[in-house]
Amino acid sequence: MAAQAQQETALDQIHDSAQDDSVRDREISVEQQHLDRVYRRLEEKIHEAEFLMNDAAQRGQVGTPGALAERDAQVFRAGIHLNRLNNEFEDFLFGRIDLLLGKDGKKGPDGAYTAVEPAEGVVQVDETGQYATIAETLHIGRIGVLDADYAPLVIDWRAPAAAPFYRSTPVDPGRVVRRRVIRSKGRKVLGVEDDLMRPELKATLDGRELPVIGDGALMAALGQARSHTMRDIVASIQAEQDLVIRAPAASVTYVEGGPGTGKTAVALHRAAYLLYQDRRRYAGGILIVSPTPLLVAYTEGVLPSLGEEGQVAIRAIGSLVDGAEATLYDSPAVARAKGSYRMLKVLRKAARGALETPGGSPGRSTAAGGRSEQLAFGEEAAPAPAGTPTRLRVVAFGRRLELEAAELDRIKHNALSGTAPVNLLRPRARKLLLDALWAKSGAGTRHTDPELAAELRSSFDEDVASEDSFIDFVNAWWPELTPRGVLAAMADERRLGRWARRILNPGEVRRVARSLKRDGLSVHDVAMLDELQAILGMPVRPRKRRELDPLDQLTGLEELMPVREESQRERAERLAQERVEYAHVIVDEAQDLTPMQWRMVGRRGRQATWTVVGDPAQSSWSDPDEAAEARDEALGSRPRRRFTLTVNYRNPAEIAELAAKVLALAMPGSESPSAVRSTGVEPRFVATNKADTGVRDSLAQTVRAEAARLLDRVDGTVGVVVAMNRREEAARWLAGLGERVVALGSLEAKGLEYDATVVVSPAEIADESPAGLRVLYVALTRATQQLTIVSGDRDEPDANGVPDLLRD
């Protein structure tokens, strides 16, 4: 009997699932029909754009300036249009909402009704419950497409009419009854996933009950394997994230949220939204500052997938200064000295001190006639020892005139007392030299008539200033300083000691000087270079003129028209490079910026609006209060709009719970975001067997074995996170395991994620810097599915292998 019941249940299930499959297939084919219509329309539009291009080319042959200007503008617009259509042809339709009738009957510019709330009385009740009719269906995609009658076939995801797709929740559904995510590849619809916003409502569309397919799009998206590049989340943005993405761009939008809450994703989507919403305003460019080149590479594809790249520059914090690229790391102690406000004072002294003659500060006599380093090196050059002249000799009005070392020092001291950037004080120094020589010449007493005296003085200045000996002297005595030159001078411990007196302690001076002797730059050096650039002031150099198209000159459309052979992308890159200030600045992982880095970033957005996203609990900077002060200085008095993201989309609950233990140590009292899903797989703890093979070998073997094990268990990537000083060693441990696995230093793991991670020796990571516990918290929150902790030499694992830092 029981067996028969079981059989019947099984048969029922087969029957249900066959029915489900046929409903699913029918729904897929409904969406396929819509997609086919959209493609037909897109093809028409592409033909239109091509026609416009040809038409424009014909006008070019007419040759009058007016016709040429019109041609250029038309080609430009048609080119952009074609480019977008071609680029976004793939996978661009991803959503649909089915809506109740709205409160008013107004339509927006995209052809959709604008009301958010349903009209009164559209939901009716009978003995079977609530029922209603679907009044409007909207499809959402990466770009908007209207049909030939201007009715919306696809709504751009950033348009106001698309907002309910993201904002509607079962608690606050508005007009939305069903939200559907459509999965497609090229021209083929592969699947649909539905979420019901009003599950209690029986809704009909074209006389048929609205079917619901799948378990919801979010879970489907979160469960997918990770690759080495981030995907956009445009099909499953959640309501609290959407509020940030669409927040008005006034002043500063400030977003906090724990690991995995989507801060980076939200920041990128916000850039795309701002461009859509006010393209003209953001033609000034959007800068996204990212903490590491690894995170730049990881996130780089998201904006193009949203149809935006031209106006957005994503730069690592170590690549913000043109021509400089950070490749080195500083020890925590050196980083602390270089990144803090104290360094600002040192740099100000160094910039002036770099002109001083050896053995004393400017103004003190150097009668010993010593020689000093020549500091006017080119961008790449190291300081070349050369003579700083200690005597100036010229011949003027037939007389030999001389200034001695003491006088020269006095003049230099005087000139440096000005507040202008050091390089811009050079003309003032030159003028003071001429004054001193003029006084020596005694010619000032020759005429009492002021006009004649002035004439004489001006011909004296002209004579002297054109003399080779004077020109050579000024060049050697007051060379033009470059940021790199001053930084190189700071590598001299003795000189740095003088400039950093009572600011850095002797140990810091020694370590900083030593670090500046290395070949290459660290992220902190780059911020110092930028500061020096501001302190020194760069004399204006003639800009390299790019080749001009004669037609551009004719029409004056030089900036509007892409130059021949320069693609849209190259043009965007060129503009980004030439640009120093931006219209909007987005700072990702803002908690990590040092005071000096905030100053550098601040200079790029003096007139900008800002979006700042971060998580104080993940800060690797040792003095968060000082950084907060610098951040407030960079952002000025602009009002802040604050948002908090509360849901962790990355880590399953099992991993989030473990990480929360470290958070409690790192920042007692702060709250973890709640994990949105659970996998049932607990983190694994492995202790190395030191007795067998020795600690080092054992660690290598254990980590390799764990990485191999995880590669078998997940489809995507595996990250092995070690303390910074073990990076190279760890890469060797993993040799030959393939491209899906990577070794990372703790600081490099920032912002990244992997299907599975191995965190090696929590104690080593926690001990490596004053912010070590927060860095460990970052390391523990990188996995989307599985996590293994391998204890090292410094950990004290219990019988289950759980190291002390991760026990209750």
Ligand SMILES: Nc1ncnc2c1ncn2[C@@H]1O[C@H](COP(=O)(O)OP(=O)(O)OP(=O)(O)O)[C@@H](O)[C@H]1O
């Ligand atoms: N609404 C969403 N739909 C689908 N996936 C999402 C959503 N929000 C976030 N995610 C995914 O969650 C993961 C974490 O997102 P993201 O890296 O932006 O978080 P974060 O807050 O910047 O994390 P961290 O502070 O650790 O760097 C990513 O894989 C992202 O694609």
